[in-house]
Amino acid sequence: MATRARPAPNQTNPAVITTTTYQYDPLHRPTGRTYSGDPTNTPAPIFNYDETNAWGMSLTNTIGQISSESMGVPSNAGQVFSYDPMGRSKLNAQCTPNTCNANPFSPYTLSYQYDLLGDVISAGNGVGITFTNSFNIAGRLTGITSSLIDSTHPGTLLSNMHYSPVSVTDTLGNGLLETTGFSPRGLLTSVQAINPVGTNSGAGSVGISGTLQSQTQPGTSGTGWVSVGGSEQTTTATISVPGSGFETPALGSGANAYQYHPTGSNWTFGPNSGVDGAGNVIGGSGLTGNNSGFTSSNPGAPEGSQVAFLQGGSANFISQSLSGFQTGVSYTVSF
Numbered sequence: 555m556a557t558r559a560r561p562a563p564n565q566t567n568p569a570v571i572t573t574t575t576y577q578y579d580p581l582h583r584p585t586g587r588t589y590s591g592d593p594t595n596t597p598a599p600i601f602n603y604d605e606t607n608a609w610g611m612s613l614t615n616t617i618g619q620i621s622s623e624s625m626g627v628p629s630n631a632g633q634v635f636s637y638d639p640m641g642r643s644k645l646n647a648q649c650t651p652n653t654c655n656a657n658p659f660s661p662y663t664l665s666y667q668y669d670l671l672g673d674v675i676s677a678g679n680g681v682g683i684t685f686t687n688s689f690n691i692a693g694r695l696t697g698i699t700s701s702l703i704d705s706t707h708p709g710t711l712l713s714n715m716h717y718s719p720v721s722v723t724d725t726l727g728n729g730l731l732e733t734t735g736f737s738p739r740g741l742l743t744s745v746q747a748i749n750p751v752g753t754n755s756g757a758g759s760v761g762i763s764g765t766l767q768s769q770t771q772p773g774t775s776g777t778g779w780v781s782v783g784g785s786e787q788t789t790t791a792t793i794s795v796p797g798s799g800f801e802t803p804a805l806g807s808g809a810n811a812y813q814y815h816p817t818g819s820n821w822t823f824g825p826n827s828g829v830d831g832a833g834n835v836i837g838g839s840g841l842t843g844n845n846s847g848f849t850s851s852n853p854g855a856p857e858g859s860q861v862a863f864l865q866g867g868s869a870n871f872i873s874q875s876l877s878g879f880q881t882g883v884s885y886t887v888s889f
Contacts, residue, residue, distance in 0.1 A: 837866015
């Protein structure tokens with residue numbers, strides 16, 4: 555047992571003190587606290603360990619663990635714990651001032667289940683609803699579902715969660731597409747939520763500007779998405795991006811498997827061809843296969859067997875006209 559005296563709270567006279575007395579069990583674990591001279595009448599907490607039964611519940615694996623605790627007599631609040639063989643909480647029953655002394659006694663019972671990595675794969679909320687979590691092989695959260703499903707409560711709360719060094723993307727239960735961006739140091743840089751509702755009409759274009767270094771621009775064939783920012787809302791439109799994999803025309807592979815401003819592609823390329831008539835390097839843009847003069851030290855194409863390249867300054871470009879845009883708004887194109 556130990557005591558501590560100090561000025562009482564919420565008073566102006568330092569001579570008014572509150573004495574706190576601490577109780578311990580033979581293993582020096584705290585079992586309770588009492589207060590004397592406390593003008594706020596703080597309830598005394600009680601801590602119990604190693605119990606196999608409390609509140610009429612059978613408790614497991616509680617040796618060396620806290621098994622129940624309460625505040626005040628009669629109890630103003632309390633909870634009991636049960637554990638799995640790894641020492642992780644598998645049951646936590648709680649009562650509040652409104653339920654601790656109710657008849658019949660009906661505590662809020664929260665139960666938990668874990669996978670082999672120790673991730674919580676199932677958790678109750680104490681009122682009969684269960685949340686189920688899914689994880690990838692790295693133990694990172696990929697989705698959350700709920701057992702409460704009706705017109706205002708979607709069964710899927712979180713899905714399609716993907717991770718990369720620079721961003722995390724996911725879909726919320728209300729359909730919002732969420733993207734969180736990070737800097738190379740892992741610092742948060744942006745959070746964007748897009749409502750994938752609505753259609754747009756009109757015309758626009760997407761362009762890829764060149765740099766001082768040659769580079770590849772991979773893509774995924776099929777359709778892409780466009781973030782449409784209006785004056786009142788943000789929405790998403792799906793548009794077609796033909797030839798986004800840069801596979802046409804086919805150039806094969808090897809040292810000479812590249813071509814400046816090729817024809818037969820859905821893309822329009824700048825007119826330059828690497829050097830001008832005087833032999834000056836001016837760069838250009840075009841397509842290239844694997845293991846060419848442009849890609850010999852790069853990994854293979856991320857899709858198919860070809861990529862686009864940009865070489866030289868901003869006069870070199872790759873562009874394509876797309877439809878499905880609305881005039882007067884800004885777009886971010888990703889494909």
